[in-house]
Amino acid sequence: MAELIERLRSICGPEHVSDALADRMCYRRDCGPTPGGVPGYIVRPESTDEIVALVKLANEVGKPLFLWGRATTFVDAGVKEGCIVLALDLMNRILKIDVENQVVITEPGAIWHAVDSELGKLGLEMTVPGGGGMFSCTVGGTVAFNAVPHGISEYGVTGNHVVALEVVLPDGAVIRTGSWANADAPFPIERGANGPDLAGLFIGACGTLGIITQVALRIRRIPECERFLFYAFDTIDQCVDAVAGIQHQNGATFLIGLFGGPPPTGVGGKAFLQIIIRDHEARAAERMQICRAVCESFAGRPQNSEGTRRYWTEHMYSWLRNTPPDAYYGSRPYYCPEVAGFVPTQALKQAIPLVQQYIANNAEFARVGMRVKGMDVYFSPNAAFLWVDTLYPEMDREAWRVGLRVRAEISELLFGRWMSPGGIVAGIAPYIMPRLGPTYELMKRLKAALDPRNILNPGVLGLGLPADSQLLEQSR
Ligand SMILES: Cc1cc2nc3c(=O)[nH]c(=O)nc-3n(C[C@H](O)[C@H](O)[C@H](O)COP(=O)(O)OP(=O)(O)OC[C@H]3O[C@@H](n4cnc5c(N)ncnc54)[C@H](O)[C@@H]3O)c2cc1C
Structure with missing residues (x-):
């Protein structure tokens, strides 16, 4: 399609369009296990106007667009053969830090942690910290996916913190949501203004209904202090009951339960709870006391929380298990087809043993060298986000097939009884x-x-x- 590439170049500039196979191969898959089709073109627009022109052209020639933040999702993006990948990495500016109205406005391709770093220079932060992909994921992709963030126990999911969006619709119209929509008073200050919650239509829609081109997110002062606790329990039930007690009292900013995979180094027990509290000094002390009392009333044993602190401040998942990153992320190449979703907190008492039993009875794990990386839970204010992370040797085709079958079977097991996934994309x-x-x-x-x-x-x-x-x- 010689003519199409010329038209794409006339919109984005020749330097921002490619049909070279070497480039297209790099845009086939996200971090998930399944490659999609090979796209026909890669375009990297620099403005909303360019996106509008691209959308109109795609409609005219009947070629699908696939939106590309940084493709850090783990569930198979679903890139279609021959499509136009619309990569948003060049639209990465922070447009405004509005301290007065407590919002930050960014372009969709801004990297999550880069935005927080700029805010940090002013003693501010986004009101939600981002997920584990914060160093590579974009603001637009994270909102479109509605990622499950760190700090979810107090702050809730990413989408809760969106104040307003600018979105290019599939016909090329540009809309703004909430209070930002009023052309005579275009202030992105309130999501619940001007009728129905249209921002919600695009949060979690994974780019199926519109292209997010600007995001206004809430900001606040960085809390005065951070405190850490780590408890070991001899049963899953004790740990779950302790979590429920803490949830009922809003005791923690972030509760992470470890129910499977390698146990934390040097700690005995069957279930483990990492606790992070962010608040002003006096309230943090009260919340520490709530968490301690609840854990110990369910026979929790306090442990050294240095790993918890390092996990939170150094952003390395391995520290949840008292393990430095080099040991944890070694022995590559291993791949992780995760199944994750929300379940009622109390349902963990049945769901975790059921998955453990499924794994114990599955001879395929030993045959193809599969491992369990973790059965970890990020607790929300009122429920549990369970991650079942299995690993298979990535270079082994048979192990890949088994890995995908395991993902399907665990999905059926959990979605059929208790679980609703967060980000879905194509794979799930x-x-x-x-x-x-x-x-x-x-x-x-x-x-x-x-x-x-x-x-x-x-x-x-x-x-x-x-x-x-x-x-x-x-x-x-
Ligand atoms: C190390 C690591 C840790 C992670 N930890 C977590 C975690 O704790 N919690 C969690 O939920 N996820 C986690 N993830 C997954 C992933 O990082 C997040 O979901 C992330 O927010 C996705 O951002 P992205 O920019 O890569 O989006 P992409 O993967 O590029 O896009 C996600 C979806 O949104 C669409 N999209 C992208 N940009 C736009 C846009 N501007 N407008 C509309 N649609 C768009 C895409 O087409 C796709 O369907 C992790 C990933 C990694 C690599």
Whole structure:
């Protein structure tokens, strides 16, 4: 398509468009285990106007666009063969730090932690810290995915902290949400203004309904102090009961439970609880006391919390298990097809033993060298986000097949009883969307109304697929 590439170049400039195979191969997959198709073109716009022109062109020629933040998701993005990848990395500016109104406005390609670093120079931070991918993920991708962030026990999910969005719709119209929509008073100060919560339509939609081109997020002063606790328990039930007690009293900023995988170095027990508290000094002391009392009333044994502190301040997951990063991330190449989602806190007492039993009875684990990296839980204010992370040797084709089968079987096990996943993208869609019934039908109707030509991320969330196709078949 010689003409198409010329038109793409005329929109974004020749230096920001490529159809070279070497470039296209780099945009096939996210961090998930399954490569998508090889895209036909890579374009890297620098402005909302360029995105509008690209969307109009895609509609005209009937070529899908796939939106690319930094592709740090783990669940298979679903890039379509021959599509145009619209990479947002060049739109990475912080547009405004509005201290007075307590919001920061960024372009979608800004890296999450880079924004927090700039805010940090002013003693400020975003009101949600970002997830484990904060050093590489973008603000737009994280909002579109509605990532499960650190600090979720107090702060909730990423989307809760969005004040307003600018979005390019699949027909090229540019909208703003909430109070930002009023052309005569365009202040991004309140999401719940000017009618229904339209920002919510694009949060978690993974780019199927619109392209987020600006994000206004809440900011605040960095809390006065951070405190850390670490407890070991002899049973899963004791640990879960302790968490429920802390949740009921809003005792912690971040509760992380470790229920599987390697136990923390040098600590005995069956379940472990990492506790992080951020607050002013007096309230932090009270919350520490609540957490200690609750854990110890459920026979929790206090441990050295230096690993907890290092996890939180150095952002290395390995420290949750008292392990330095080099040991934890060694013995590559291993790959992680995770299954993750929200379950009621008390359901962990059944869900964790069930998954443990499934793994113990699955001879395939030993046959292809699979391991369990962790069964870790980020506790939200009222529930649990369980991550079942299995690892398989990435270079072994048979292990890859088993890894995907294990992901499917654990998904069926959990989604069928207790679990609803967070970010879905394409890989998990076949296991969850059919369970949503009329809600999935509504999503399809919204997709058809906003994007009748299926230009944006077709197949993601199982939306925009040809009418006669089976969701499961399409994603294979
Ligand atoms: C080391 C590591 C740790 C991680 N820890 C966590 C964690 O703790 N919690 C968690 O939830 N996730 C975690 N992740 C997954 C991932 O980092 C996050 O979900 C991340 O926020 C995705 O951002 P991204 O910019 O890479 O988005 P991408 O993966 O590029 O995009 C995600 C989805 O949004 C779409 N999209 C991208 N940009 C836009 C846009 N501007 N407008 C509309 N749609 C768009 C994409 O098409 C895709 O469907 C982790 C990843 C890594 C590598």
